[in-house]
Amino acid sequence: MSQIIAPYITTWSAEQEIPSRVVERPGYGVGYADELLGDRDAHGVLWQRPAVRHEAGRPEFGKVHPLRQRRAMRKLLCQVCAGPANxxxxxxxxxxxxxxxxWPNWPEGMACTEPPVCVPCVAISLRLCPALRRGAVAVxxxxxxxxGVRGALYRRGVFGPVAAQDVNLAYDDPSIRWVVASALIRELRGCTLVPLTELTEQYDAVQAR
Known part of the structure; x- marks a missing residue:
């Protein structure tokens, strides 16, 4: 495995959001004033417009790139190396x-915005991610x-739509027409907790061959 400087889904400093004016589409919700075909997903939901310059500049840890997160979630790719998740x-x-x-049986039924992982990247994540060092669970x-999606929910304003709050919304929620999405959500079902030592030992055994 090549040296991983930052997880695949991390935003880099050269990937700032492209300035875009959000307008109301009467009878539909929000859109961009200069909207393009690729601005919406297959469900018709509007997405953020980040620049795509992967590994340009410096990694902005804790800030997730919307398009790479969406790709990893859609294709079930490892959020760290972008290979197939285990x-x-x-x-x-x-x-x-x-x-x-x-809640009981957590994370059963959880609306998750974090893509899955592969076994080799578990150890890397546990070592490098400050959030996971506070407590992590393999599932x-x-x-x-x-x-559905996570994103900014807009409301009508005097001079046009105004971002009101960040929300998680299911695709069948009518309010999703007023969202600019930043992350794809998968609902986790049939969850089984896995001891972290089992995964690290599995990886060590493969490396030792």
Whole structure:
């Protein structure tokens, strides 16, 4: 594996959002004044317009690139190296912050914006990600339907639409017409927690061959 400087989904300093004027589309919701065909996904939802200059400048850790996150979630790619996420009979592998106290059987039913991972990148993530060092859980997920988006919800304003709040919305929610999306959501179902030591030992065994 090549040296990983920053996760695939990380935004780099040269990838600033392209200035775009958000306008109301009467009877539809929001759009861009100079909207292009690629600005919406297959469900008709409007997306942020970041520049795409991967590895140009410096990585902005903690800031996720919307288009790379969307690609990794759609194709179930590892969020760190962009290779295929690990998958076995128990499901696709996710590495998440530990919020087991949030509800019984967490993360069952969770609306997740974090793409999955491969086994080699588990150790890298645990070592380099400050958030995961505060507590991490590996999860096998049998079903992860693409369910909606996270983004800025707009409201009508005096001079045009105004961003009101960040929200998670399902694709069948009528309010999604007023969202500029920044992340794709998968709903995690059929979740099984996996000991982190099992994954690190599995990786070490492969490396030792």
């Amino acid at each position: 998958q076995n009979d128990d499901g696709v592998l996710w590495l998440l912050r530990d919020f087991q106290g949030d 096998r997920v049998r079903a992860s339907e693409v369910a």
